[in-house]
Amino acid sequence: MTTRPMDTARELAAFLRSRREGLDPDRLGLPSPRRPRRTPGLRREEVAELAGVSTDYVIRLEQGRGLRPSAEVLAALARALRLEPSERDYLFDLAGRRRPGTAEGPAAGAAASLTRLVADLSPLPAMLLDHRYDILAWNPEMARLLPDFEAVPPSRRNAMWLCLLHPPTRGLYADREQVLRDGIAHLRAAWAAHPQDGQLSGLIAEFATQDEDFARLWSQREVGVNGRGRKVLRHPIAGALTVDFEVLLPLQDPDLRLLVYRAADEESRAGLDRLCAR
Structure with missing residues (x-):
């Protein structure tokens, strides 16, 4: 759309x-x-x-x-x-006044290099996203952490779409409201930085028409990128997990984001180990 x-x-x-x-x-x-x-x-x-x-x-x-x-x-x-x-x-x-020399997309070879980095980060769950939250690369640990991820069609491998419209993922986050609020604040910032991105505008329009929570939070015009924090997950197999996350931005490709999860406590570490050993 x-x-x-x-x-x-x-x-x-x-x-x-x-x-x-x-x-x-x-x-x-x-x-x-x-x-x-x-x-x-x-x-x-x-x-x-x-x-x-x-x-x-x-x-x-x-x-x-x-x-x-x-x-x-x-x-x-x-x-x-x-x-x-x-x-x-x-x-x-x-107003079209920020970062006048920024490229419209990642430099040649960036995705391939960062894809290898995502794989090398195992056993830490990691994935690479673009400014739309499209998931460009992931390692096996992240695939197991996101419920039913391998069954998601490639065209729907988008972190916001999973959280909003993918039933197995909708219940993953204990504080779904805050996760949505943070994600929408990022999308709004990306929307302003890429005003000609029709694909991004289409995603936002789809989310707003299909999810009441998205429409409500989008109308509040919060802006920002949360690069570090903690999430409590309710995983259907591993049970309750608490993870700390870091969002890293490559200097040469600021529109890409590397998301890495780490267990926040020993119980969560054991749960992740069991999940990833399956």
């Missing part, structure tokens, strides 16, 4: 509005307005004053009129809106 590329001007407008409306004027120490606030968050004129731009400019940005703000203006808006680093990157990507 494919769809048209994202409308960056419209998404930039919606993102700015959502972040402005999410700010608490009292926490920013702004003076009390002469008239009561009718809507949550900051007013456009307050954002304009904090960023050093005109109110009319903020209005036109929030109306999606196709403006191309400079890097300096974007940095000022990011400061005014108190954006986190990942949100700032998202803002710059939407």
Whole structure:
């Protein structure tokens, strides 16, 4: 399924509005307005004053009129809106101002070299993903950890699709809500960095129409990449497993991600050993 590329001007407008409306004027120490606030968050004129731009400019940005703000203006808006680093990157990507020299895909030979690395990481479960969460390579331990993975058609070997729409995997994560939230925040960042990727837009459209949780979380416009953490798994064969994960980005191919799991405790290590010995 494919769809048209994202409308960056419209998404930039919606993102700015959502972040402005999410700010608490009292926490920013702004003076009390002469008239009561009718809507949550900051007013456009307050954002304009904090960023050093005109109110009319903020209005036109929030109306999606196709403006191309400079890097300096974007940095000022990011400061005014108190954006986190990942949100700032998202803002710059939407405006087409970040990483101007980044290649559109992995360099020649990168996938083959990293595929060998995935295999060499055994017995640690590992897999290689692209910016869409397509699974490009995996080792036997990861294949056993993902329920019924070998039966999944190649066209559906996508980590987000497995979590959302593959019944054996839907119940794998004890905290599925947080796993989805983290994955969607990554997909939104990737969506802004690759606005012409119709395949990615198509995946997002499919997920939004087929899974209510995805649609709900996508509408919240959270952005970011969680590169380290812990997950509790409910594996149908190995039982309860707690794993720590690391996401590594190759310097020459930043759109690829190497995901590695490690047992977080001795009980989980024993469970993984039994699973991988089958």
